[in-house]
Amino acid sequence: MTKAHEFDPQLLSEVAALPALPGVYRYFDADGAVLYVGKARNLKKRVSNYFQKNHGGTRIGHMVTKIARMETTVVRSEAEALLLENNLIKTLNPKFNILFRDDKSYPYLKITGPHAKEGGGALSAPAFQRVAYYRGAVEKKHHYFGPYPSAWAVKESILLLQKVFKLRTCEDTVFNNRTRPCLLYQIKRCSAPCVGHITAGQYTQDVANAERFLRGETQDILNGLEQKMLQHAEKLEFEQAAELRNQMSALSKVLHQQSMETGGDKDVDILAVKVQGGKACVNLAMVRGGRHLGDRPYFPTHIENAVDVAELDAEPVEPAESGATASPATQTRPAKNAKSLEALVLEAFIAQHYIDVPVPPTLVCSEPVDKDLIAALVAQTGTRIAAVHQPREQRRIWLEMAEKNAGLQLARLLAEQGSQQARTRALAEALDLKMEDLAALRIECFDISHTAGESTQASCVVFHGHKMQSAEYRRYNIEGITPGDDYAAMRQVLTRRYSKLAEAARNNEARLPDLVLVDGGKGQVSMAREVFTELGLDLGLIAGVEKGEGRKVGLEELVFADGREKIYLGRDSAALMLIAQIRDEAHRFAITGMRAKRASVRTGSSRLEDIAGIGPKRRASLLQRFGGIRAIASASAEDIATVDGISRELAEEIYRALH
Incomplete structure (x- = not known):
C-alpha cells in the first residue's frame, strides 16, 4: 500500500506548502523521467489527493510510488492552466497522460494577396492572385482557408475553384514568361490572365467570389452572378452574359455534386x-x-x-456531515462525476x-x-x-x-497490429531468435541503388517494436568506388554503419541489431561477412535476401553468413511477408534518395552552394523567386539582385558562376 510516510519528507513538505491557486504540476521519477502532467483549479487540494489517499494496487498506485520529485507552475486562470498543461504534455511525453501525436501537418488552401509590383506592367504576376496548396506558417498578406484534413481535400477544392472561377495556379515565374495560354486555358480551367484574356477587375471579382464560395456563401454568389448576367443581357452584351451563365451553371453543378443539408452550419x-x-x-x-x-x-x-x-x-466525494473526517472507506469511493x-x-x-x-x-x-x-x-x-x-x-x-x-x-489498426505481431513472431521462430519480448526485436536492412553507376546511394531502414521506424532511417552517399560495383558499395556502407556502433556496443553504450538483412545473395552476404569479421561482430546476425527462381516474388530464400544452409520460408509464410516488407521499404528509401541526388546533379542545383556567400537561406530565396536553377541561370544580374539578401556584387558573382 502507498502511505504518506513512504515519501521523501522534503517532497511532502513541498506538497503542504502549495498554494490554493490554479496551476500545473509535473511528477518525475528518480531518473528524471516525466510521469504525469496535470492541471488544477486548486493546486494544494488536487496534489494532496495523490499523497494522502490509499491507492492500493492500482495503476495510479504504481505511478505514485515512483514519484521522486515534483514541479509546479502557478497561473492566473484555468484557461492558462489548460494551455500550459497540454503544451507540456506534447513536449514532455509523460508516461501516464493520454497523448496524441503532435500533428503540425495540416494543409491549407492559400490565395495569395494582391499587391502592385514596382515598375511592373499590367500583367505582372502579383496583380493576379494565385490559388495554391500550402503547408507551413501563415502570413498576413495572404488569405488562408482550412485547415483541411488531407492533401487530397485541398487539391479537390483547388480543382473546384479552377472549374468554376478559373483562377490561376501557376508560379509567378511561369506567369511572367508566358506568351500564349497554357493547356489549362484550353480545357477551361484558367482564364489566362497571363496573356490578357481577362481584365484585372474581372479577375479580382472571380477571386472574391471564390473566397465567398470557400466561406459557404454560395447562394449570395449565384444571386450576384444572376444580376450581372441580366444587366449584360439588357445592354445586349450577350457574350459577357453567356460567360456568367456558364459560370453559374458550373457552380450549380458543383453544388449539386456536393450537396448536403447544412442546417445553417458552415464550419x-x-x-x-x-x-x-x-x-x-x-x-x-x-x-x-x-x-x-x-x-x-x-x-x-x-x-x-x-x-x-x-x-x-x-x-x-465530500463527507456526509460538515466537519466530518474522511474514513478509509470514503477515500476509496469513486469520485463524483x-x-x-x-x-x-x-x-x-x-x-x-x-x-x-x-x-x-x-x-x-x-x-x-x-x-x-x-x-x-x-x-x-x-x-x-x-x-x-x-x-x-x-x-x-x-x-x-x-x-x-x-x-x-480502429478495427483496421487492431488487425494490422495483430498481423504485424504475428509476422514478427513467425520470423523469430523461423530464424530461431530467442526473444522474450518480441517488441524488442530490432532488424536493420541495407540496399544499394544507382542508375548505371550514377549517384550511388545506400539505405538503412529499421524495424523495431513491430513496425518500421522511419525516424531512424539513414542514407549514405557512396563515393570512391568503381561505378556500379554493388559489392564495394555494400562493404562501404556496412563499415560506416557498424565500425563505431561495434565499439559502443562493447562498452555497453549502444545496442546492435538482432538481425542485419542485406538485399542480395551470396556475393552481398560474403561482403558483409568480411566486414563483420574485421569488426569482430557475430556472423549469425547477417542474412541475405536472395531472389528465387526467375526472380519471382514469393520464392526468395535467406542466405546466412555463418555457414547455415539457406532456407526457403514459403510463399504464404508470415515470416517471408515481414522480410519482404522490410526489404521493399529499404529499396523504396534507397531509390528515392538516389533519384533526388541524380536530379540534383543533372540540374546543377548544387552549383549554387559552391558560390561564396550563398548559404541555405539565400539559396532558398533564389529558388523561391525564380522557381529553379535553369530560371536563375537565364536571369540577368539585375534580376538576381532584386532578391532579398542578394547584393549587386553577389548577383554578378552568381551570374558569372552560372555562365
Whole structure:
C-alpha cells in the first residue's frame, strides 16, 4: 500500500506548502523521467489527493510510488492552466497522460494577396492572385482557408475553384514568361490572365467570389452572378452574359455534386471516439463553408492509465456531515462525476488538438465534454464555441458517419497490429531468435541503388517494436568506388554503419541489431561477412535476401553468413511477408534518395552552394523567386539582385558562376 510516510519528507513538505491557486504540476521519477502532467483549479487540494489517499494496487498506485520529485507552475486562470498543461504534455511525453501525436501537418488552401509590383506592367504576376496548396506558417498578406484534413481535400477544392472561377495556379515565374495560354486555358480551367484574356477587375471579382464560395456563401454568389448576367443581357452584351451563365451553371453543378443539408452550419468539427482492445481512435470530420471536406483518424497512447488518474483528478466525494473526517472507506469511493474512458480520450484530444489549430464555432461530439474545458477554449481563442452532444437531424447524420469511420479505423489498426505481431513472431521462430519480448526485436536492412553507376546511394531502414521506424532511417552517399560495383558499395556502407556502433556496443553504450538483412545473395552476404569479421561482430546476425527462381516474388530464400544452409520460408509464410516488407521499404528509401541526388546533379542545383556567400537561406530565396536553377541561370544580374539578401556584387558573382 502507498502511505504518506513512504515519501521523501522534503517532497511532502513541498506538497503542504502549495498554494490554493490554479496551476500545473509535473511528477518525475528518480531518473528524471516525466510521469504525469496535470492541471488544477486548486493546486494544494488536487496534489494532496495523490499523497494522502490509499491507492492500493492500482495503476495510479504504481505511478505514485515512483514519484521522486515534483514541479509546479502557478497561473492566473484555468484557461492558462489548460494551455500550459497540454503544451507540456506534447513536449514532455509523460508516461501516464493520454497523448496524441503532435500533428503540425495540416494543409491549407492559400490565395495569395494582391499587391502592385514596382515598375511592373499590367500583367505582372502579383496583380493576379494565385490559388495554391500550402503547408507551413501563415502570413498576413495572404488569405488562408482550412485547415483541411488531407492533401487530397485541398487539391479537390483547388480543382473546384479552377472549374468554376478559373483562377490561376501557376508560379509567378511561369506567369511572367508566358506568351500564349497554357493547356489549362484550353480545357477551361484558367482564364489566362497571363496573356490578357481577362481584365484585372474581372479577375479580382472571380477571386472574391471564390473566397465567398470557400466561406459557404454560395447562394449570395449565384444571386450576384444572376444580376450581372441580366444587366449584360439588357445592354445586349450577350457574350459577357453567356460567360456568367456558364459560370453559374458550373457552380450549380458543383453544388449539386456536393450537396448536403447544412442546417445553417458552415464550419463544424465532428468528433467521434471508439475504444476497443486497449486502443482508442478519435475520428475528426471537418465541415468548412458547408462542405464536408473529409476526415482523419487519431490514435492516442497511454490510455490504459486514464481512468485511474482521472478519478484522482476529479472532485472527491465530500463527507456526509460538515466537519466530518474522511474514513478509509470514503477515500476509496469513486469520485463524483466519474467519466468514461471514451469521454476522457475525447477531452484529451480537444485540449491538445486545438492548441495549434483554429477552433470552429461548433463541435459535434460523441461524448459529453466538460463545460470547463470549452470555457477554457473560449477564453484562449476569444471566440464563441458550442460543444453539442446527442445532436439531431443533419448533425446526427454527420456524427453517425464519424462514429462508423472511427470503428472502421480502429478495427483496421487492431488487425494490422495483430498481423504485424504475428509476422514478427513467425520470423523469430523461423530464424530461431530467442526473444522474450518480441517488441524488442530490432532488424536493420541495407540496399544499394544507382542508375548505371550514377549517384550511388545506400539505405538503412529499421524495424523495431513491430513496425518500421522511419525516424531512424539513414542514407549514405557512396563515393570512391568503381561505378556500379554493388559489392564495394555494400562493404562501404556496412563499415560506416557498424565500425563505431561495434565499439559502443562493447562498452555497453549502444545496442546492435538482432538481425542485419542485406538485399542480395551470396556475393552481398560474403561482403558483409568480411566486414563483420574485421569488426569482430557475430556472423549469425547477417542474412541475405536472395531472389528465387526467375526472380519471382514469393520464392526468395535467406542466405546466412555463418555457414547455415539457406532456407526457403514459403510463399504464404508470415515470416517471408515481414522480410519482404522490410526489404521493399529499404529499396523504396534507397531509390528515392538516389533519384533526388541524380536530379540534383543533372540540374546543377548544387552549383549554387559552391558560390561564396550563398548559404541555405539565400539559396532558398533564389529558388523561391525564380522557381529553379535553369530560371536563375537565364536571369540577368539585375534580376538576381532584386532578391532579398542578394547584393549587386553577389548577383554578378552568381551570374558569372552560372555562365
